Amino acid sequence: MEDLILPDKKVSQAKDSKTIQVFAPATVANVVCGFDVLGFAVNEPGDEVVMRVTDKPGITISKITGDNGRLPLDPAKNTVSVSVRHYLESVGQPHLGLDIELHKKMPIGSGLGSSSASTVAGLFAIKTLLGDDNDVAKLLPFAMKGEEMACGHGHADNVAPALMGGFVLIRSYEPLDVVRLPHPAGLYCAIVFPDVDVPTREARQIIRNKINMKDAVTQWGNVAGLVSGLFMNDIDLIGRSMKDVLVEPVRSMLIPGFYQMRDMAMELGAVSFGISGSGPSVFAFTRDEQTAHNITKKLQAFLTGIKINSNSYVSTINDKGPRVL
Amino acid sequence: MEDLILPDKKVSQAKDSKTIQVFAPATVANVVCGFDVLGFAVNEPGDEVVMRVTDKPGITISKITGDNGRLPLDPAKNTVSVSVRHYLESVGQPHLGLDIELHKKMPIGSGLGSSSASTVAGLFAIKTLLGDDNDVAKLLPFAMKGEEMACGHGHADNVAPALMGGFVLIRSYEPLDVVRLPHPAGLYCAIVFPDVDVPTREARQIIRNKINMKDAVTQWGNVAGLVSGLFMNDIDLIGRSMKDVLVEPVRSMLIPGFYQMRDMAMELGAVSFGISGSGPSVFAFTRDEQTAHNITKKLQAFLTGIKINSNSYVSTINDKGPRVL
Structure with missing residues (x-):
């Protein structure tokens, strides 16, 4: 994973654009026979993240809805903020001020990639705020950091399809090698x-x-x-x-x-x-x-x-x- | 596997056409990661079978060349005749008189599907002699009988590509489910x-x-x-x-x-x-x-x-x- 060094003007843009709201989809991992290597995204359910650039350095989580109080507001313990922080460090903006609202629109612990949907929504939000034009697949290692915290295992079969959409094969973890697969349109x-x-x-x-x-x-x-x-x-x-x-x-x-x-x-x-x-x-x-x-x-x-x-x-x-x- | 009941006129045709010479290719099974499920055929080496319809009921093997005397002339012990006999029984012609010459044009015990090439050559010869228009893939169960005798295991990752050509996936053995895969032309x-x-x-x-x-x-x-x-x-x-x-x-x-x-x-x-x-x-x-x-x-x-x-x-x-x- 190369570091993504973004010019300062991008961060200024981010401060101007203030607030962004992002949806990321639920995912079906394994797909029966493909344990740990296959997954696909669905149109619903999914999670939403509202992200706002602030003047105060560091990440705060001001609100989580739909979780019945089960998820931590502490940014050091929430998968969304943890993966966003890893991303910010990689682009040389570790102190950027951000406020995050997380709106869970899907059940937690459902086997539908609930933590992945939140994490991917957060990463896609910061990527968009910073005007980062790189392929979304470049966000995968950061999303996997969130999965590692959520599940005790940095797997990619939920985050990869949530991030890239469609049907995804994780051919290899070391090195990470992800292949997008086609699928019948009418499925x-x-x-x-x-x-x-x-x-x-x-x-x-x-x-x-x-x-x-x-x-x-x-x-x-x-x-x-x-x-x-x-x-x-x-x-x-x-x-x-x-x-x-x-x-x-x-x-x-x-x-x-x-x-x-x-x-x-x-x-x-x-x-x-x-x-x-x-x-x-x-x-x-x-x-x-x-x-x-x-x-x-x-x-x-x-x-x-x-x-x-x-x-x-x-x-x-x-x-x-x-x-x- | 349905029985293939062929009309008598086909057998008459066979008797008229007397002799046929068939080549079947060597194959690379497993293809590194696909143990027991993948294989492909090559243009060379391969084996040749010469098959002749005779008036005397039953199968004889009159000649084997290129084997340094390692393969049995006894039709009850040779994979070619055994698989051809299974085929003849399935088409209701168990007593058809046949003479077989087997010309080994590739090393035995090489890991290149030597027995499969011989077996497939024999089966394709009798199929052609009898004017059997069914898909060659229908011969697969008979070829596997030969493999079972040769290797102590009725696998299909050599016989399937030898029979069907190209790159082949054996998705399942029970029931037998074989899928032909494409491949880059320039490989x-x-x-x-x-x-x-x-x-x-x-x-x-x-x-x-x-x-x-x-x-x-x-x-x-x-x-x-x-x-x-x-x-x-x-x-x-x-x-x-x-x-x-x-x-x-x-x-x-x-x-x-x-x-x-x-x-x-x-x-x-x-x-x-x-x-x-x-x-x-x-x-x-x-x-x-x-x-x-x-x-x-x-x-x-x-x-x-x-x-x-x-x-x-x-x-x-x-x-x-x-x-x-």
Whole structure:
């Protein structure tokens, strides 16, 4: 990562433009077979950050909404301010005065990349305020610093698609190598978040460290099939490939009724069904919007029946990533 | 696999056309990161089968050349006749009289899919003799029967590209799901076979059964990167992705000077370098024919220096598969 040394006039511009409001999208990481290497962005839900240049050096967080008091206002502990601070240091403006409002518009701990959406919104806000013309992908290492703090693991399968939009492959972490993948235009995503507690840290810890080579071969055959299906616009191949013999069998135990929900979704015509990130959200790909709505309706009714609250979202894949509101 | 019931007139045609001579290509399986799921065919070397319809029921093998007496003339023990017999049973002609000559034009036990090339040549010969218009991919299960006998494991990463040509993904074995992948047109393959003994069966047995999840994630990131690079015509991405943290570290121990040869190839401008199948052959991708020749020349000189005989081949990727001569 090269340092981005920006001219002083850019910072003056930033002070003039005062306030910016940015949306960044939720993301589905892993995409069933692609544990830690695949992810895509959706149009909703997502988070919003309002950022204002101030005269007082340093970052403050003046307001967080939608988090039920769960997120820290302390800028040394919040993923948004921490990643923005790393960015400011890299561009030689460590003391720039900034005030941040964070508006959570999506559930925390949902497996939908909640911390990534906030972090990416913050980074895109400061990038835009400073008039930094570099590719958004250059923000990735800073976003990963935020993830490291939020999840105890600097993974990129949520932040990369939140930042770049679309379907993203993280081929390698050292060195970081990110590839944007195409996808069929008509693919819809139905997401249901069952409101049960599955902390990301714990969801990672239950995954086995040692696995069978045979299962790994099955998994990378499916990863290769999914990537091929995305390039070939072959929704059947995408569906056949979205099978996870390694992580889903373990993580699904933390999601009440997971296999029943999968059966319901597949019976209603889903292309595929699985856990979003580390859960508990689940998602299905469908060939049309109506099927996606039928699935969220059926799954939410099921969850209500077993006394679990839920949220749902229907969306195409978001190819744009963060945007100024 | 549906049974292929062919009309009797086809068999009459076969008897009239008497003799056919077929070439089938050598193949590079695994392609470094894609253990057991990826393979591609080359233009040379390859094997030839001459097949003749006879009046005497059953299959005979009248001649095998180029094998130094290592392959069985007994039709119950030869992979070519065994797979052809399975095919004949499936088309309801188990007693058809056939005589087979097998001309080995490539080294046995080289890691270049020697048995696959012979088997595919035999199957393509009988398919053509019988006027069977089905897709060649329908022959795959029969070819895998031959592989099962030759290697103790019915894998498809040699037979599928030998049969279908080009670059092939075996997404799944149960059910069998094979996907043909594109590749950059200008990619050359330099192959060197060091004449040391690495039996496929043993080369499989030294691979660990239990692996680390972390290494598996690295591997499927690379598999996804390689597949993406093939679709995107991105030779740099193909090169970056062709790394194997699981199988090569073990199998390379059976190949004298493997890492020295890799350094030589990379210094001469190879895109990538690795073991072909279970070895001992090694291969490099290059962007042009001259670089491929420079590599084979340098590696063969190195092998001569350590008193190992070798063969070499330079070829583009073979998109046609077997052909009638």
